[in-house]
Amino acid sequence: MGFNAKRHLEKIQLVEEHVRQHKSDIAQHPWREHYHFQTPVGWMNDPHGLIQFQGQFHMFYQHHPFSGKWGTMHWGHAISEDLIHWKHQPEALAPSEDYDGWEGGGIFTGSAIEHQDELILFYTGCAQDRQVQCMASSSDGYSFAKSNHNPVLADPPSGINPHDFRDPKVWRQGDCWYMVTGVTDGVSDLIEPSNVQRNGLGKVCLHRSKDLKNWEFINYLIESRGELGTMLECPNFFPLDGKWVLMYSPMGLHDCQVVYLTGDFDEKTGKFHWQTMGSVDWGFDYYAPQHFRDDRGRDLLMAWVGSWPFMPWCRGNYDTSDLGWYGSITLPRQIRLCPDGKLASEPVFEIERLRENEKYYLPCVIHESEAFPFIAGDGVHCEIIASFDLLETSAERIVFRLRGSKNQETKLELDLARGEMIFDRTRSGNISALKRKCLLESAGQSQLNIRMFLDSISIEIFTDGGRTTMTNNIFSSPESNQLSIYAVGGSTRLLGLRTYGLRPSVIG
Ligand code: FRU
16 A cells, blocks of 8 residues: 555644644743753754755754654754854654554654655664655755655564664765665563563674665664664764764663674675774763765764663653653764774854854962852853863862752862863752763863853863763752852863853754
8 A cells, every 4th residue: 555645644744733733832942052052842852854955954853843852753953054053943853653653663764865856864764563665755955755666675684673763863875876775683672681581782884775665684784782782773874084983872782872893894795894983972971973974075973962771871860751841962072083983072163053142261370179160151051162281280180060059059070180071960969860971081181171051951072182072961940050160189270261141042
């Protein structure tokens, strides 16, 4: 049976009506982000289908419009001229067919390509008994028809769990199309250590096609032997600065949320020989990044700011689902490969368009136990750029006190003695009483540069020349807006401090 366009349209109209009715209920909540993209109503996760088509950036995302919790998945849609100002569009895809219409599943994560003047989406149809790869196309970029050939890829290679075969990322190379998907040979959603025997080994499948409709299995790009995760969600595979990068979101890899591997692709065998492994971001709330290249040749990443209840550190944490919404998208980050095989990223320059109220602070010494208060916009929606002279620093730790008030504070500790960066949300407010830490390479160097973006609830941090990033949500009250720096165990020399307020960016 062919695609039921009428039923699909009716489903989309239901969403649009629901969004129209409910968007003003939540728009004014103080925890709604100002310049990080969010869906107007409901739950969102993974951004995907990122592409420039007919002069516009398109972003699609996993969307459950009807509540603030994950549920039957749809594809939300937004467009932008500059990657920063986004405009909401009607829902792009809704569950309507046997292969993607299951209430407990729906239209899962995928990707976009342009072919013969059409915008073509690939997605996983999540039915009750299996996950299959599907295609939908549009000539205007706004209304999509599912292919009558769906599912274009129904069966995973033998030995793979058909319930965990998802997240197709498609690209063109030579005269062929390639697709990577994430799979497991066991059970993926049992992260409990007691279920460890039933947890499988994650793999990334590589398929190839000449016509987008018939797909041939080439090989597993990588196969975990326990070190790469039990299920590898949202794989991305792309060339970058002379190497290949495989990026994915592993399940069952402790607190490692987004892995990248850099190395060499053997096109003959379809194997990926990786040499370097790293974490794309070290925060609690960073998952499922998607890569795309824009017409300036920039390699860009956007990811979900959020986390899954299956992640051990989420248990007991506050989230906004009861307010009727959840999730946001990171700032677009431009990535590059460093000579040692590590990735570095920085927000795209277009973010500067949101800046206002610039402030400079002159270089000075911050003495032990002497807080250095400063202003950045309203203290809640702002950008902070600081550098420290570590040759003139005797302190063991430099601490940023963010979103402070009488009862609340969020601490970012730059621990020079231990060479670590620690994000401490123990006193941020609500139930997110946890710390995250990662290596801080610059601790051993002569200068430490750091850049932070604070929004209503998210904080994105970039340091070590972009080699270390951390993204976390905090749920502080809007009145918690004090900012200061202090030094512990000695003094530090602040070389420069520049701050900006940041204006809202979503334009309806
Ligand atoms: C990743 C993910 C994907 C899946 C989607 C479902 O966050 O679990 O693997 O396609 O979310 O919403």
